[in-house]
Amino acid sequence: MSADLEKVLITKEEIDAKLAELAGAIDQDYAGRDLLIIGVLKGAVMVMADLARALASPLTMDWMAISSYGAGTKSSGVVRILKDLDTDIVGRHVLIVEDIIDSGLTLSWLLSNLTSRGPASLQVCTLLRKPEAAKVAIDVKYVGFDIPNEFVVGYGLDYAEKYRNLPFVGTLAPHVYGG
Numbered sequence: 001m002s003a004d005l006e007k008v009l010i011t012k013e014e015i016d017a018k019l020a021e022l023a024g025a026i027d028q029d030y031a032g033r034d035l036l037i038i039g040v041l042k043g044a045v046m047v048m049a050d051l052a053r054a055l056a057s058p059l060t061m062d063w064m065a066i067s068s069y070g071a072g073t074k075s076s077g078v079v080r081i082l083k084d085l086d087t088d089i090v091g092r093h094v095l096i097v098e099d100i101i102d103s104g105l106t107l108s109w110l111l112s113n114l115t116s117r118g119p120a121s122l123q124v125c126t127l128l129r130k131p132e133a134a135k136v137a138i139d140v141k142y143v144g145f146d147i148p149n150e151f152v153v154g155y156g157l158d159y160a161e162k163y164r165n166l167p168f169v170g171t172l173a174p175h176v177y178g179g
């Protein structure tokens, strides 16, 4: 393990098992419907890739890039669209796929943005959630793991754009971000 990391919080095996479980629930819930999964770049790339392959349902995929964290460890609360959807979501069954819900500010903004576009349904699937960090209450249908209020990296999650390629989720040693 790199000296930048403090500990492994969730192993690759635990992530794989959880995604298989979530995919099973999603397959059941969306049976017979036309599912559109939307990945929130860049963090959700790994979850999207692995969840999509675990799903048996026919689906289409689209991506949105939004950013509120910049290079730091705190949400700025100001969300910017860096890349919008290619798809018109009117009347579609949409599932947003996220890597993490921390303060909830990003998702809360995204939910109201996408709701205004008139989807037939709109739900959220997130691998990680930090209940103690929530600044807004959000109804999330599919949650992988509730985790403590610590800054985590790996499996898509970055600190200053690094560590996204780690196959597990771990906590960063405080010396890395000056804590």
Ligand SMILES: O=P(O)(O)OC[C@H]1O[C@H](OP(=O)(O)OP(=O)(O)O)[C@H](O)[C@@H]1O
Binding pocket: 040, 041, 042, 043, 044, 066, 067, 068, 069, 070, 075, 098, 099, 100, 101, 102, 103, 104, 105, 106, 107, 158
């Ligand atoms: O609940 P919140 O406090 O709003 O935090 C969650 C959001 O922050 C991260 O994205 P980030 O802005 O770092 O962009 P990235 O995915 O490109 O790293 C993460 O991928 C979520 O989208």
Ligand code: HPA
Binding pocket: 069, 100, 102, 150, 151, 152, 153, 157, 158, 159
């Ligand atoms: O804990 C985190 N780690 C990485 N990116 C994040 N974006 C929100 N919370 C986090």
Ligand SMILES: [Mg+2]
Binding pocket: 043, 069, 157, 158
């Ligand atoms: Mg980030």
